[in-house]
Amino acid sequence: MxxxxxxxxxxxxxxxxxxxxxxxxxxxxxxxxxxxxxxxxxxxxxxxxxxxxxxxxxxxxxxxxxxxxxxxxxxxxxxxxxxxxxxxxxxxxxxxxxxxxxxxxxIPKSVLSEEWSLMSKVVSHDLREPLRKILLYIDMIRGNTQNVITPDSRMLLQVTNDLSYQAMQLLDAIQLYISFAHATRRTLRPVNLNEVLNKSWHKVQEENGLSAQILTATKLPVVWGHSDTLQALFYQLLDNAVKFSSPERPLQIAIETSETEQNMVQIRVQDNGLGFDPAYQTDVFQLFKQLNRNTAGCGAGLAISQKIVESHRGNIQAQTQIGEGTTITLTLPEASKVQLN
CATH class of the missing domain: 3.30.450.20 (PAS domain)
Incomplete structure (x- = not known):
């Protein structure tokens, strides 16, 4: 019932x-x-x-x-x-x-709105402002030619600068996570995933100077969703594939799709990157869960991806092997097969 x-x-x-x-x-x-x-x-x-x-x-x-x-x-x-x-x-x-x-x-909606509105304000302003000032003061110290900076002091300034930027990245990730986890519910509309993928991949290409031949994709379906958030989803997945690529072989990303028996469609994003221990296939969706601290990123990409997929009434899973790459499987409602209320 x-x-x-x-x-x-x-x-x-x-x-x-x-x-x-x-x-x-x-x-x-x-x-x-x-x-x-x-x-x-x-x-x-x-x-x-x-x-x-x-x-x-x-x-x-x-x-x-x-x-x-x-x-x-x-x-x-x-x-x-x-x-x-x-x-x-x-x-x-x-x-x-x-x-x-x-x-x-x-949970009463009014309580959620007030709490997450306050959290968003704290992240977007209160926590960022001290970091902005730290970065500003570092630039002022470096730019003042009258300051005599020893090599050791210069190194410490650089470390402080790098840590401040890392903290900024964490705040960006937290704010993005909050926005998708507690966004106002919007009406789902038909979205062409081919257009979404092209825009997301173009952004990843520009940021990393990648060749178009790295990505191969079959024709993707039309799903129920939001174009902007689905672009963010594919960006996170493609960006992750780039971040965790293997230095031993050229990066290859393949995207395939198949239908399910429940008016849903599965999209598989497969790479030949580093992979990780299959024991952590569920843990990787936790916010800031980093399995390899020697690579770029703060461990928020898959957590954000999960929140986006859940807001689209779908699910997301990871399959992987160390040294063999990772496959992320998305399940989303196909617009041509099911009408959503």
Missing amino acids: NSSRIYSSEIRKPLGFFSVSLDGTFVDCSFHLLQFTTYSAASLVGKSIRNVFTPETAQWIEQAIEQSAPTARGLLITQNGVKIDITCEITREEQSIRFTYAERVE
Whole structure:
């Protein structure tokens, strides 16, 4: 059952999990669910979900299984009438499906607006202003010919200058992350990804002096989205591919697309760069998560990319091997296949 409540924003309060086999019988569950039923853990195993949940909830779970969706939202209604408004993360295992559920808690829109407006102000002005003055004073010291600067002092000035610019880059990344994570919801419109890619790649080329032959791409689809933010998304992904290219071989970036069964389209951005340990394929989407501090960047690119994709009702994943490159897979709603409300 889909919940009819619409939130301006929400947080997730972890509650529990349950696993069911492909035919809809229980395999396992957490204590949280047991306390709302008349079953013990041992007696619940093998029971049909229709014997434990109301028909309404059982049908909702069956539909979530059939749709092969990674997440589902609705009301978990137990046999004794307890109702919990939840979000389920669905994990598909070989012979069963695991629902990890969390309660959705509404955050008042007015509170969010005030807090993030203040945060944006602090980042854009209050934190930048001291750095601007530091950089200004460094230039003044260097430019004053009457100052006698020893080699050691000159080196310290350069280090201070470099660290200040790094701090500026971090503030830029934070402000960009905030803008995409808490931007006002806009109506999604059909966007031609070929045009988006061309503009993003042109910018990356100009900034890095790259050859056009580095990038190969199949014809991309039209998706529901925002042209400006999708340009920012592809810029982040292409810029990452350049930053983490391998010194042992010429950089190559390939972009391919394929349809899914759910009126979505997958876009794969593959490079032959450094790659990273597959154990960190999820961690790389954390803000400022740097796996290689010897390369350029502050660890914000994929975190920003994730927020953009989520705002487009899609998802993003990373696949990689050390020394073999990285593939970023985007899943977005295809405009020619699905109408969004």
